[in-house]
Every structure is written in structure tokens, then in C-alpha cells.
Amino acid sequence: MDTDQGYDHAVWRQMANELGLHGIAVPERWGGAGAGMPELAVVFEEMGAALLCSPFFATVALALQALLDSGDEPAIEELAPDLLDGSRVATLILNGTLDAWDPGAVTIAAHRDGGANYRLSGDAALVLDGHTADIILVAANSADGVSLFAVDATADGLVREPLSTLDRTRKVARLRFDGVTGRLIGTDGQAAAGLARTSDLALVALASEQLGAAQRCLDTAVAYAKERIQFGRAIGSFQAIKHRCADMLVLVEGARSAVFHASETTDDGERAVAASVAKLACSEALLQISLDSMRIHGGIGFTWEHDAHLYVRRAKATELMFGGPDHHLARLAELIPTSHQQPEGSL
Known part of the structure; x- marks a missing residue:
């Protein structure tokens, strides 16, 4: 918990590859074990008991689940394998804070850049594992409503700042989007x-x-x-x-x-x-x-x-x-x- 990364990379890879924890509740067609929330809940219970320092919650409970719930099969095929094998970390921004989900409280705006791409702008004050995530899924308001976008951590215009918080076993960061390129996941305006x-x-x-x-x-x-x-x-x-x-x-x-x-x-x-x-x-x-x-x-x-x-x-x-x-x-x-x-x- 005292490291900047906030987790042990060796343990992370072991969880993904040797134990297969990342894919327990992922359908077999996407490379998972095909179980469900009852089995995954047991994993989270044990992680909570140990206060495990890990981006597992952000990657699996938030980002991976949002990806599956989007129904965007090409995006799942492309992004899910790296999340399942632990080679990449992901997180999800629902409304820019860690408050309850509210489609009316989305803080990020998305605009078309004249082509097929979208540009995201706005601030997210509190993001779980936001400074270490390789993939950031973002709920943003487009012209058609709440939509879901995937942002690469190396994208231009993205600023990430780790924060000091009460719970030192779970990392949180502030993210700023200034015209950041985002890939639409699912259907525009239909992500809510x-x-x-x-x-x-x-x-x-x-x-x-x-x-x-x-x-x-x-x-x-x-x-x-x-x-x-x-x-x-x-x-x-x-x-x-x-x-x-x-x-x-x-x-x-x-x-x-x-x-x-x-x-x-x-x-x-x-x-x-x-x-x-x-x-x-x-x-x-x-x-x-x-x-x-x-x-x-x-x-x-x-x-x-x-x-x-x-x-x-x-x-x-x-x-x-x-x-x-x-x-x-x-x-x-x-x-x-x-x-x-x-x-x-x-x-």
C-alpha cells in the first residue's frame, strides 16, 4: 500500500494466469470460466478479508463488467483478453466521483471530431486506480445521451494525478480530459x-x-x-x-x-x-x-x-x-x- 503502483505485479499475474480469478464470471465464449456472481462474490469476500492491495475491483467489477454489459462484441473480443490474462489494468469512470450511479451526474462530455472519433473533455475527481490503469472506460454525455468510451492511458490530453486517501490499501486518482480521443463502446447514447x-x-x-x-x-x-x-x-x-x-x-x-x-x-x-x-x-x-x-x-x-x-x-x-x-x-x-x-x- 505504500508503493505508487499500489499492487504487486507478480501477485497480479498469478491471480490472472494461475488462479484464473479475472475470468471467473466471464462467459466461456470470451475466454472466461463461465461462472457467475455467486462464485465471484467468494473471491471478493476473501480479498476483502485480506485487504488485498490490487486493481482487481476496478478491472473486474467495474471495467470488465461494463465492457460485457455494453454488448459490443468487437470491443469485447479486442479488449477482454488483455484484462483476463492480467497484461493490462482497467478502470471505469461512471460519474467522475465515487458516488452512486446517476446518469444525470456524468461529468465528462463527448464531441465528434469531424470523423468517426470522439473527443472527451472534463474532470473526474475520484477514479479507482486511475493513475495505473492502461484502459479507462468513461461514461460521457454525447449529443445522443450517455455513452461509453474507451481511452488509452497514453492518449494526448489526459492528465492523471494520484491522490492521498483515507484507505491506503486502495488507490484513487484525479483524471482530467482535454480533448482526449475516445473509442465508442456500444451504441451512442444507449449506455445508461x-x-x-x-x-x-x-x-x-x-x-x-x-x-x-x-x-x-x-x-x-x-x-x-x-x-x-x-x-x-x-x-x-x-x-x-x-x-x-x-x-x-x-x-x-x-x-x-x-x-x-x-x-x-x-x-x-x-x-x-x-x-x-x-x-x-x-x-x-x-x-x-x-x-x-x-x-x-x-x-x-x-x-x-x-x-x-x-x-x-x-x-x-x-x-x-x-x-x-x-x-x-x-x-x-x-x-x-x-x-x-x-x-x-x-x-
Whole structure:
């Protein structure tokens, strides 16, 4: 996490080539394993548990998924192989920040340059792994509406600035587009529906990460409570610690149920509800459990010699990514009445 790149290239290649993690949820016709979100969620859960420093989320959950959801087969055939084998890193700019997907909040503009190419202009304040990505997929407003474009990291007019953030295990950058050449992915003006689906799947992936981190915090807190001796006995024998650990377990199991349901849901409308529920449950669980774990560890939990505070940092950062609790509560208030309408005449 202290390097400029933010990840280990050897581990990245091993993940892609030896373990095949990048292509788990990619259809076999594109070179993947043909599995789905339930299998990929397990991967993200373990990555969250380890606080893995890697552009995996940006490449797989965002860019690769957006590419698949675009339906642009020539673009998938050209770009997907390099993402699957780990030779290139990618990211996705939804709305220039890490807020929830909103087609009305897109900050990048796209204009035709007189030919088949488009020129992108505008600022993206927060982009996951934006300074190391080789391919940047960008949601931008063209004359026909929200469209998706692919930008090469070496393109003229692109300025990338790494940022210092609370969660040092995940890199973020500011990107500026000044007439940058972009390749249209999919149909001009028709990207909003695919990006909405990508956004919901990214929420499930992020919730899976949060679940893994919460479980690891619980496990380390319980292990420490068994071995830390105070007043002649293990602190885990004190009722206050027992109750706190029990509350942590309840939060973890609730979060696990939400993630399991969201990852298994295939209908886009139901997934939107399940994804917001999972994000809410897992954000609450990780924040509370990481704080409780740090407190149970006592003085050592607040120091750089222990990892406990890193989980608190991850909890605070991911709580706000792609919409905080207030956003998803409001979203559920809008979605649930339309997705759970009762038959006419029923009580």
C-alpha cells in the first residue's frame, strides 16, 4: 500500500494466469470460466478479508463488467483478453466521483471530431486506480445521451494525478480530459441501462469485500480476546467482551445473508433492491465490527504495528463508495413499492 503502483505485479499475474480469478464470471465464449456472481462474490469476500492491495475491483467489477454489459462484441473480443490474462489494468469512470450511479451526474462530455472519433473533455475527481490503469472506460454525455468510451492511458490530453486517501490499501486518482480521443463502446447514447446493471453488480462485489473484512475483524477480535490476559484471566471471559463479540457475529451473519441473496439474484429489478440492501447491511456491519475489533485489541489496535485500524479506514471509505446509507435508503424507498406491488383489490 505504500508503493505508487499500489499492487504487486507478480501477485497480479498469478491471480490472472494461475488462479484464473479475472475470468471467473466471464462467459466461456470470451475466454472466461463461465461462472457467475455467486462464485465471484467468494473471491471478493476473501480479498476483502485480506485487504488485498490490487486493481482487481476496478478491472473486474467495474471495467470488465461494463465492457460485457455494453454488448459490443468487437470491443469485447479486442479488449477482454488483455484484462483476463492480467497484461493490462482497467478502470471505469461512471460519474467522475465515487458516488452512486446517476446518469444525470456524468461529468465528462463527448464531441465528434469531424470523423468517426470522439473527443472527451472534463474532470473526474475520484477514479479507482486511475493513475495505473492502461484502459479507462468513461461514461460521457454525447449529443445522443450517455455513452461509453474507451481511452488509452497514453492518449494526448489526459492528465492523471494520484491522490492521498483515507484507505491506503486502495488507490484513487484525479483524471482530467482535454480533448482526449475516445473509442465508442456500444451504441451512442444507449449506455445508461448497461451502466446501471454494472453499478448494481459492483455494489454486490463491494458488499462482498465488506463482508470478508467484517468476518476477519470478528475472527481476530475473538482470537485476541482468548489470549489477552487482564486481571488474571482472558479478557474474553468478561461479559462485556462476550456481548460485544456476540453482537459482532449477529451483524456478520446478517450481512452474509444479504450478500448471498444479492449474488444469487438474476433479475435486474430484483438485483437493484438486493444490491442496495447488501450495501446497507455490509457497510453497517463492517464499520461497527471494525471499530469494536480495534477497541477489543486495546492500545495495540490504534497503532501502525497492528492491522486493526486499516479495516476501520476501509470501512469508512467503502461506506460512502457508490452511495452512502442515506442514498440507498432513499433508493429502496423508491424501488420497493414498484417491485413489490400487490394485486389490485388486495389488502
